[in-house]
Amino acid sequence: MSRLHSRRTFLAGTAAATLLPALPLAADGHEPVTIEMLNRHPTDRSLRNVFYPRVVSVPAGQKVLFKATDRGHNSASIDGMIPEGAEEWSGRINEDLEVTFDVPGIYGYKCTPHVGTGMVALIVVEGEGKLDNLEAAQDVRQRGRAKKTFEEIWEEAAEMGLLEPSSA
Amino acid sequence: MLKIAAALAVQFVILSAPAGADQVSVVVSRAATHTEIYMSANAEALFRVFDTDTRIIPSQDGFIDYAGFAAGTWGIGDALLSDTLMTIGTAPVQPEAMSFMLHPSTDVLPFLTPLDAMIAIGVCNALSSDVLYKLSEMTGYVGYYIDQASQDEALNLKLSAVLDRGLTLHVADHGAGHHTESELYFAAGSVVNLALDAPMAKADFGYIAVSIAWSILAGLQLSGLLYLLTSR
Numbered sequence: 001m002s003r004l005h006s007r008r009t010f011l012a013g014t015a016a017a018t019l020l021p022a023l024p025l026a027a028d029g030h031e032p033v034t035i036e037m038l039n040r041h042p043t044d045r046s047l048r049n050v051f052y053p054r055v056v057s058v059p060a061g062q063k064v065l066f067k068a069t070d071r072g073h074n075s076a077s078i079d080g081m082i083p084e085g086a087e088e089w090s091g092r093i094n095e096d097l098e099v100t101f102d103v104p105g106i107y108g109y110k111c112t113p114h115v116g117t118g119m120v121a122l123i124v125v126e127g128e129g130k131l132d133n134l135e136a137a138q139d140v141r142q143r144g145r146a147k148k149t150f151e152e153i154w155e156e157a158a159e160m161g162l163l164e165p166s167s168a
Numbered sequence: 169m170l171k172i173a174a175a176l177a178v179q180f181v182i183l184s185a186p187a188g189a190d191q192v193s194v195v196v197s198r199a200a201t202h203t204e205i206y207m208s209a210n211a212e213a214l215f216r217v218f219d220t221d222t223r224i225i226p227s228q229d230g231f232i233d234y235a236g237f238a239a240g241t242w243g244i245g246d247a248l249l250s251d252t253l254m255t256i257g258t259a260p261v262q263p264e265a266m267s268f269m270l271h272p273s274t275d276v277l278p279f280l281t282p283l284d285a286m287i288a289i290g291v292c293n294a295l296s297s298d299v300l301y302k303l304s305e306m307t308g309y310v311g312y313y314i315d316q317a318s319q320d321e322a323l324n325l326k327l328s329a330v331l332d333r334g335l336t337l338h339v340a341d342h343g344a345g346h347h348t349e350s351e352l353y354f355a356a357g358s359v360v361n362l363a364l365d366a367p368m369a370k371a372d373f374g375y376i377a378v379s380i381a382w383s384i385l386a387g388l389q390l391s392g393l394l395y396l397l398t399s400r
Contacts, residue, residue: 117266
Protein backbone atom coordinates (compact mmCIF):
# COMPACT_ATOMS: atom_id res chain seq x y z
CA MET A 1 0.00 0.00 0.00
CA SER A 2 2.78 2.38 0.96
CA ARG A 3 4.60 1.35 -2.23
CA LEU A 4 1.50 2.12 -4.27
CA HIS A 5 1.11 5.40 -2.47
CA SER A 6 4.68 6.40 -3.14
CA ARG A 7 4.28 5.40 -6.80
CA ARG A 8 1.17 7.56 -7.04
CA THR A 9 2.96 10.42 -5.34
CA PHE A 10 5.84 9.95 -7.76
CA LEU A 11 3.51 9.94 -10.75
CA ALA A 12 1.64 12.97 -9.43
CA GLY A 13 4.95 14.69 -8.92
CA THR A 14 6.17 13.97 -12.42
CA ALA A 15 2.82 15.06 -13.82
CA ALA A 16 2.96 18.28 -11.86
CA ALA A 17 6.56 18.85 -12.87
CA THR A 18 5.60 18.38 -16.50
CA LEU A 19 2.62 20.63 -16.20
CA LEU A 20 4.27 23.51 -14.36
CA PRO A 21 6.41 24.76 -17.25
CA ALA A 22 3.36 24.58 -19.48
CA LEU A 23 1.12 26.70 -17.30
CA PRO A 24 2.62 30.13 -18.04
CA LEU A 25 2.28 29.41 -21.75
CA ALA A 26 -1.17 28.05 -21.15
CA ALA A 27 -2.44 31.06 -19.30
CA ASP A 28 -3.70 32.90 -22.36
CA GLY A 29 -4.93 29.76 -24.07
CA HIS A 30 -2.98 30.43 -27.27
CA GLU A 31 -0.27 27.84 -26.74
CA PRO A 32 -1.67 24.36 -26.25
CA VAL A 33 -0.83 22.18 -23.29
CA THR A 34 0.60 18.95 -24.68
CA ILE A 35 -0.46 15.50 -23.53
CA GLU A 36 1.49 12.68 -25.13
CA MET A 37 0.02 9.33 -26.14
CA LEU A 38 2.71 6.78 -25.35
CA ASN A 39 3.29 3.03 -25.48
CA ARG A 40 5.06 3.24 -22.11
CA HIS A 41 5.42 5.71 -19.32
CA PRO A 42 8.68 7.70 -19.69
CA THR A 43 9.87 7.01 -16.13
CA ASP A 44 7.89 3.98 -14.90
CA ARG A 45 8.60 1.31 -17.52
CA SER A 46 6.05 -1.08 -16.03
CA LEU A 47 3.22 1.24 -17.11
CA ARG A 48 2.15 0.60 -20.70
CA ASN A 49 -0.19 2.55 -22.97
CA VAL A 50 -0.42 5.85 -21.16
CA PHE A 51 -1.41 9.47 -21.57
CA TYR A 52 1.38 11.61 -20.17
CA PRO A 53 0.76 13.44 -17.99
CA ARG A 54 -2.42 11.63 -17.11
CA VAL A 55 -3.85 14.27 -14.74
CA VAL A 56 -3.84 17.84 -15.98
CA SER A 57 -5.45 21.07 -14.78
CA VAL A 58 -6.08 23.90 -17.24
CA PRO A 59 -7.99 27.19 -17.22
CA ALA A 60 -11.24 27.47 -19.19
CA GLY A 61 -10.58 28.28 -22.84
CA GLN A 62 -7.31 26.37 -22.88
CA LYS A 63 -6.26 24.35 -25.92
CA VAL A 64 -4.87 20.88 -25.31
CA LEU A 65 -2.83 19.00 -27.90
CA PHE A 66 -3.07 15.21 -27.73
CA LYS A 67 0.18 14.29 -29.41
CA ALA A 68 0.48 10.92 -31.17
CA THR A 69 4.09 10.41 -30.08
CA ASP A 70 3.72 6.62 -30.32
CA ARG A 71 1.54 4.78 -32.82
CA GLY A 72 -1.74 3.00 -32.20
CA HIS A 73 -3.46 5.57 -29.97
CA ASN A 74 -6.14 8.23 -30.03
CA SER A 75 -7.94 10.44 -27.54
CA ALA A 76 -11.71 10.32 -27.08
CA SER A 77 -13.99 11.67 -24.36
CA ILE A 78 -15.69 9.03 -22.21
CA ASP A 79 -19.50 9.00 -22.25
CA GLY A 80 -20.81 10.55 -19.04
CA MET A 81 -17.45 11.99 -18.05
CA ILE A 82 -17.64 15.49 -19.47
CA PRO A 83 -19.61 18.45 -18.07
CA GLU A 84 -23.00 19.47 -19.40
CA GLY A 85 -22.65 21.76 -22.40
CA ALA A 86 -19.17 20.51 -23.27
CA GLU A 87 -18.49 18.92 -26.64
CA GLU A 88 -17.45 15.31 -26.99
CA TRP A 89 -14.32 14.55 -28.99
CA SER A 90 -12.86 11.51 -30.70
CA GLY A 91 -9.54 11.68 -32.50
CA ARG A 92 -8.27 9.41 -35.23
CA ILE A 93 -5.73 6.75 -34.37
CA ASN A 94 -2.10 7.77 -35.05
CA GLU A 95 -3.05 11.44 -35.44
CA ASP A 96 -2.54 14.51 -33.25
CA LEU A 97 -5.69 16.22 -32.04
CA GLU A 98 -6.21 19.68 -30.60
CA VAL A 99 -9.23 20.31 -28.37
CA THR A 100 -10.27 23.57 -26.71
CA PHE A 101 -11.79 23.21 -23.25
CA ASP A 102 -14.25 26.04 -22.70
CA VAL A 103 -16.57 24.61 -20.04
CA PRO A 104 -15.20 24.24 -16.48
CA GLY A 105 -15.51 20.71 -15.18
CA ILE A 106 -14.13 17.20 -15.01
CA TYR A 107 -13.21 15.53 -18.30
CA GLY A 108 -12.44 11.82 -18.42
CA TYR A 109 -11.02 10.50 -21.65
CA LYS A 110 -9.61 7.32 -23.15
CA CYS A 111 -7.67 5.75 -25.96
CA THR A 112 -10.45 3.91 -27.78
CA PRO A 113 -8.59 0.64 -28.51
CA HIS A 114 -6.71 0.64 -25.19
CA VAL A 115 -9.32 1.70 -22.64
CA GLY A 116 -9.59 -1.89 -21.40
CA THR A 117 -5.87 -1.96 -20.65
CA GLY A 118 -6.27 1.19 -18.55
CA MET A 119 -5.29 3.92 -21.02
CA VAL A 120 -7.49 6.63 -19.55
CA ALA A 121 -6.78 10.06 -18.11
CA LEU A 122 -8.30 13.20 -16.63
CA ILE A 123 -8.39 16.90 -17.42
CA VAL A 124 -9.76 19.32 -14.84
CA VAL A 125 -10.87 22.62 -16.36
CA GLU A 126 -10.77 25.28 -13.68
CA GLY A 127 -13.59 27.76 -13.20
CA GLU A 128 -16.95 28.15 -11.56
CA GLY A 129 -18.85 24.90 -11.26
CA LYS A 130 -15.85 22.74 -12.12
CA LEU A 131 -16.95 20.06 -9.65
CA ASP A 132 -20.59 19.96 -10.81
CA ASN A 133 -20.03 16.75 -12.78
CA LEU A 134 -17.49 15.16 -10.42
CA GLU A 135 -19.92 12.69 -8.87
CA ALA A 136 -21.41 11.72 -12.24
CA ALA A 137 -17.92 11.23 -13.69
CA GLN A 138 -16.87 9.06 -10.75
CA ASP A 139 -20.01 6.96 -11.13
CA VAL A 140 -19.32 5.99 -14.72
CA ARG A 141 -18.69 2.27 -14.99
CA GLN A 142 -15.23 1.54 -16.34
CA ARG A 143 -14.06 -1.48 -18.29
CA GLY A 144 -11.22 -3.79 -17.31
CA ARG A 145 -8.08 -2.11 -16.05
CA ALA A 146 -9.60 1.35 -16.50
CA LYS A 147 -11.33 0.78 -13.13
CA LYS A 148 -8.01 0.49 -11.34
CA THR A 149 -6.44 3.33 -13.29
CA PHE A 150 -9.29 5.70 -12.48
CA GLU A 151 -9.07 4.78 -8.78
CA GLU A 152 -5.44 5.92 -8.93
CA ILE A 153 -6.33 8.99 -11.00
CA TRP A 154 -8.99 10.20 -8.54
CA GLU A 155 -6.48 9.83 -5.69
CA GLU A 156 -3.78 11.58 -7.70
CA ALA A 157 -6.15 14.45 -8.57
CA ALA A 158 -7.14 14.80 -4.91
CA GLU A 159 -3.48 14.83 -3.83
CA MET A 160 -2.81 17.58 -6.38
CA GLY A 161 -5.70 19.57 -4.87
CA LEU A 162 -7.67 19.51 -8.12
CA LEU A 163 -10.87 18.23 -6.57
CA GLU A 164 -11.29 21.32 -4.41
CA PRO A 165 -13.61 24.12 -5.59
CA SER A 166 -11.90 26.75 -7.75
CA SER A 167 -10.75 29.76 -5.77
CA ALA A 168 -11.32 32.10 -8.70
CA MET B 169 16.36 -18.93 1.45
CA LEU B 170 14.66 -22.30 1.34
CA LYS B 171 11.32 -20.58 1.01
CA ILE B 172 12.54 -18.51 -1.92
CA ALA B 173 13.96 -21.61 -3.58
CA ALA B 174 10.69 -23.44 -3.05
CA ALA B 175 8.68 -20.52 -4.32
CA LEU B 176 10.74 -20.30 -7.49
CA ALA B 177 10.67 -24.04 -8.12
CA VAL B 178 9.25 -24.86 -11.51
CA GLN B 179 6.61 -27.49 -11.51
CA PHE B 180 6.12 -29.52 -14.64
CA VAL B 181 3.25 -31.95 -15.01
CA ILE B 182 3.79 -33.19 -18.50
CA LEU B 183 1.67 -36.00 -19.79
CA SER B 184 2.72 -37.08 -23.25
CA ALA B 185 1.38 -34.43 -25.63
CA PRO B 186 0.94 -35.87 -29.12
CA ALA B 187 1.83 -33.92 -32.23
CA GLY B 188 -1.06 -31.90 -33.61
CA ALA B 189 -2.30 -30.82 -30.23
CA ASP B 190 -3.28 -27.20 -29.86
CA GLN B 191 -1.03 -25.19 -27.57
CA VAL B 192 -2.20 -22.31 -25.41
CA SER B 193 -0.01 -20.25 -23.08
CA VAL B 194 -1.67 -18.79 -20.00
CA VAL B 195 -0.29 -16.06 -17.74
CA VAL B 196 -2.07 -15.37 -14.46
CA SER B 197 -1.36 -12.21 -12.46
CA ARG B 198 -2.81 -12.13 -8.95
CA ALA B 199 -2.68 -8.66 -7.39
CA ALA B 200 -3.90 -7.64 -3.94
CA THR B 201 -7.11 -6.18 -5.33
CA HIS B 202 -7.75 -7.95 -8.61
CA THR B 203 -6.76 -10.79 -10.91
CA GLU B 204 -5.70 -10.76 -14.54
CA ILE B 205 -5.52 -13.71 -16.88
CA TYR B 206 -3.91 -13.65 -20.30
CA MET B 207 -3.86 -16.24 -23.07
CA SER B 208 -1.88 -16.68 -26.24
CA ALA B 209 -2.09 -19.22 -29.05
CA ASN B 210 -2.21 -19.60 -32.78
CA ALA B 211 -5.28 -17.52 -33.59
CA GLU B 212 -7.26 -20.36 -35.16
CA ALA B 213 -6.38 -22.66 -32.25
CA LEU B 214 -7.55 -20.06 -29.76
CA PHE B 215 -10.96 -19.86 -31.43
CA ARG B 216 -11.11 -23.67 -31.75
CA VAL B 217 -10.37 -24.27 -28.06
CA PHE B 218 -13.02 -21.78 -26.97
CA ASP B 219 -15.45 -22.98 -29.65
CA THR B 220 -15.91 -19.46 -31.02
CA ASP B 221 -16.71 -18.54 -34.62
CA THR B 222 -13.72 -16.84 -36.29
CA ARG B 223 -16.11 -14.70 -38.31
CA ILE B 224 -16.12 -12.31 -35.36
CA ILE B 225 -12.69 -11.16 -36.62
CA PRO B 226 -13.14 -8.31 -39.12
CA SER B 227 -11.94 -9.53 -42.50
CA GLN B 228 -12.08 -8.72 -46.16
CA ASP B 229 -11.41 -11.18 -48.97
CA GLY B 230 -9.93 -13.65 -46.48
CA PHE B 231 -7.50 -11.14 -45.02
CA ILE B 232 -7.78 -9.45 -41.64
CA ASP B 233 -9.28 -5.99 -41.86
CA TYR B 234 -7.24 -3.99 -39.35
CA ALA B 235 -9.56 -0.98 -39.51
CA GLY B 236 -12.20 -3.10 -37.80
CA PHE B 237 -10.07 -3.16 -34.65
CA ALA B 238 -9.92 0.61 -34.22
CA ALA B 239 -12.98 0.79 -31.98
CA GLY B 240 -11.50 -1.69 -29.49
CA THR B 241 -11.26 -5.46 -29.45
CA TRP B 242 -12.63 -6.41 -26.02
CA GLY B 243 -15.82 -7.62 -27.69
CA ILE B 244 -13.79 -10.37 -29.35
CA GLY B 245 -12.21 -11.25 -26.01
CA ASP B 246 -15.59 -11.35 -24.29
CA ALA B 247 -16.95 -13.62 -27.04
CA LEU B 248 -14.09 -16.08 -26.56
CA LEU B 249 -14.99 -16.60 -22.89
CA SER B 250 -18.75 -16.30 -23.27
CA ASP B 251 -19.32 -20.01 -22.61
CA THR B 252 -16.53 -20.45 -20.07
CA LEU B 253 -17.36 -20.68 -16.38
CA MET B 254 -14.77 -18.97 -14.23
CA THR B 255 -14.67 -19.08 -10.44
CA ILE B 256 -12.34 -17.88 -7.70
CA GLY B 257 -12.64 -20.45 -4.97
CA THR B 258 -16.27 -21.44 -5.44
CA ALA B 259 -17.62 -18.00 -6.30
CA PRO B 260 -18.40 -17.33 -9.98
CA VAL B 261 -16.60 -14.26 -11.34
CA GLN B 262 -17.12 -12.22 -14.47
CA PRO B 263 -13.89 -11.64 -16.39
CA GLU B 264 -13.86 -8.54 -18.58
CA ALA B 265 -11.72 -8.59 -21.69
CA MET B 266 -9.12 -5.82 -21.72
CA SER B 267 -7.91 -6.30 -25.26
CA PHE B 268 -7.44 -8.87 -28.01
CA MET B 269 -4.51 -8.54 -30.38
CA LEU B 270 -3.17 -10.43 -33.37
CA HIS B 271 0.51 -10.46 -34.22
CA PRO B 272 2.19 -12.39 -37.06
CA SER B 273 3.27 -15.89 -35.98
CA THR B 274 6.62 -15.25 -37.63
CA ASP B 275 7.33 -12.81 -34.81
CA VAL B 276 5.95 -14.43 -31.67
CA LEU B 277 6.14 -12.13 -28.64
CA PRO B 278 7.49 -13.15 -25.21
CA PHE B 279 4.61 -14.39 -23.07
CA LEU B 280 5.78 -15.51 -19.63
CA THR B 281 5.31 -12.57 -17.27
CA PRO B 282 2.35 -10.23 -16.71
CA LEU B 283 4.37 -7.41 -18.29
CA ASP B 284 5.08 -9.57 -21.38
CA ALA B 285 1.38 -10.30 -21.59
CA MET B 286 0.30 -6.69 -21.15
CA ILE B 287 2.66 -5.62 -23.92
CA ALA B 288 1.37 -8.40 -26.19
CA ILE B 289 -2.26 -7.33 -25.77
CA GLY B 290 -1.44 -3.64 -25.92
CA VAL B 291 0.91 -3.15 -28.83
CA CYS B 292 -0.96 -2.59 -32.06
CA ASN B 293 1.00 -1.54 -35.08
CA ALA B 294 -1.33 -3.25 -37.53
CA LEU B 295 -3.24 -0.05 -38.25
CA SER B 296 -0.07 1.42 -39.70
CA SER B 297 0.94 -1.73 -41.60
CA ASP B 298 0.50 -2.30 -45.32
CA VAL B 299 1.01 -6.06 -45.03
CA LEU B 300 -2.14 -8.18 -45.16
CA TYR B 301 -2.37 -11.39 -43.15
CA LYS B 302 -4.72 -14.32 -42.93
CA LEU B 303 -5.95 -15.43 -39.53
CA SER B 304 -4.02 -18.70 -39.85
CA GLU B 305 -0.79 -16.70 -40.02
CA MET B 306 -1.42 -14.91 -36.76
CA THR B 307 -0.96 -15.52 -33.06
CA GLY B 308 -3.76 -14.24 -30.85
CA TYR B 309 -3.17 -12.56 -27.49
CA VAL B 310 -6.02 -11.78 -25.13
CA GLY B 311 -6.21 -10.44 -21.58
CA TYR B 312 -8.97 -10.35 -18.96
CA TYR B 313 -9.47 -8.32 -15.81
CA ILE B 314 -11.35 -9.74 -12.84
CA ASP B 315 -12.33 -7.28 -10.14
CA GLN B 316 -11.54 -9.75 -7.36
CA ALA B 317 -8.32 -10.90 -5.70
CA SER B 318 -7.23 -14.55 -5.86
CA GLN B 319 -3.90 -14.54 -4.06
CA ASP B 320 -5.15 -17.11 -1.55
CA GLU B 321 -7.63 -19.01 -3.67
CA ALA B 322 -7.80 -21.24 -6.69
CA LEU B 323 -8.74 -19.76 -10.04
CA ASN B 324 -10.91 -22.22 -11.95
CA LEU B 325 -11.88 -22.29 -15.61
CA LYS B 326 -14.34 -24.71 -17.06
CA LEU B 327 -14.74 -24.61 -20.82
CA SER B 328 -18.01 -25.72 -22.36
CA ALA B 329 -16.78 -27.39 -25.53
CA VAL B 330 -15.47 -30.89 -25.98
CA LEU B 331 -11.97 -30.68 -27.47
CA ASP B 332 -11.76 -32.03 -30.99
CA ARG B 333 -7.98 -32.35 -30.69
CA GLY B 334 -5.50 -32.50 -27.82
CA LEU B 335 -4.62 -29.35 -25.92
CA THR B 336 -1.37 -28.47 -24.14
CA LEU B 337 -1.63 -25.61 -21.68
CA HIS B 338 1.48 -23.84 -20.40
CA VAL B 339 0.56 -21.86 -17.30
CA ALA B 340 2.76 -19.18 -15.70
CA ASP B 341 1.13 -18.11 -12.45
CA HIS B 342 2.31 -14.96 -10.65
CA GLY B 343 1.08 -13.71 -7.28
CA ALA B 344 2.28 -12.09 -4.07
CA GLY B 345 5.92 -12.34 -5.10
CA HIS B 346 5.64 -16.00 -6.04
CA HIS B 347 5.79 -17.64 -9.43
CA THR B 348 5.03 -21.13 -10.62
CA GLU B 349 4.94 -22.72 -14.04
CA SER B 350 3.17 -25.87 -15.09
CA GLU B 351 2.28 -27.69 -18.26
CA LEU B 352 -0.94 -29.63 -18.60
CA TYR B 353 -2.31 -31.84 -21.34
CA PHE B 354 -5.97 -32.46 -22.13
CA ALA B 355 -6.80 -35.25 -24.56
CA ALA B 356 -9.12 -34.90 -27.54
CA GLY B 357 -12.70 -35.63 -26.47
CA SER B 358 -12.23 -34.15 -23.00
CA VAL B 359 -13.60 -30.95 -21.52
CA VAL B 360 -11.09 -28.51 -20.07
CA ASN B 361 -11.65 -28.07 -16.36
CA LEU B 362 -8.70 -26.16 -15.02
CA ALA B 363 -7.97 -25.47 -11.34
CA LEU B 364 -5.05 -23.13 -10.74
CA ASP B 365 -4.07 -23.04 -7.09
CA ALA B 366 -2.64 -19.79 -5.80
CA PRO B 367 1.16 -19.81 -6.25
CA MET B 368 1.63 -18.79 -2.63
CA ALA B 369 -0.21 -21.88 -1.44
CA LYS B 370 1.92 -24.07 -3.69
CA ALA B 371 5.06 -22.30 -2.51
CA ASP B 372 4.11 -22.76 1.13
CA PHE B 373 3.47 -26.43 0.48
CA GLY B 374 6.85 -26.67 -1.22
CA TYR B 375 8.45 -24.87 1.71
CA ILE B 376 6.84 -27.25 4.20
CA ALA B 377 7.85 -30.28 2.12
CA VAL B 378 11.45 -29.10 1.79
CA SER B 379 11.57 -28.23 5.50
CA ILE B 380 10.34 -31.70 6.44
CA ALA B 381 12.88 -33.28 4.10
CA TRP B 382 15.69 -31.23 5.65
CA SER B 383 14.47 -32.14 9.14
CA ILE B 384 14.50 -35.84 8.30
CA LEU B 385 17.93 -35.55 6.73
CA ALA B 386 19.26 -33.62 9.71
CA GLY B 387 17.71 -36.21 12.04
CA LEU B 388 19.37 -39.03 10.16
CA GLN B 389 22.71 -37.24 10.22
CA LEU B 390 22.37 -36.61 13.95
CA SER B 391 21.43 -40.24 14.54
CA GLY B 392 24.45 -41.36 12.52
CA LEU B 393 26.72 -39.01 14.43
CA LEU B 394 25.38 -40.24 17.75
CA TYR B 395 25.82 -43.82 16.61
CA LEU B 396 29.42 -43.15 15.63
CA LEU B 397 30.10 -41.42 18.95
CA THR B 398 28.45 -44.08 21.11
CA SER B 399 29.67 -47.10 19.19
CA ARG B 400 33.32 -46.49 20.11
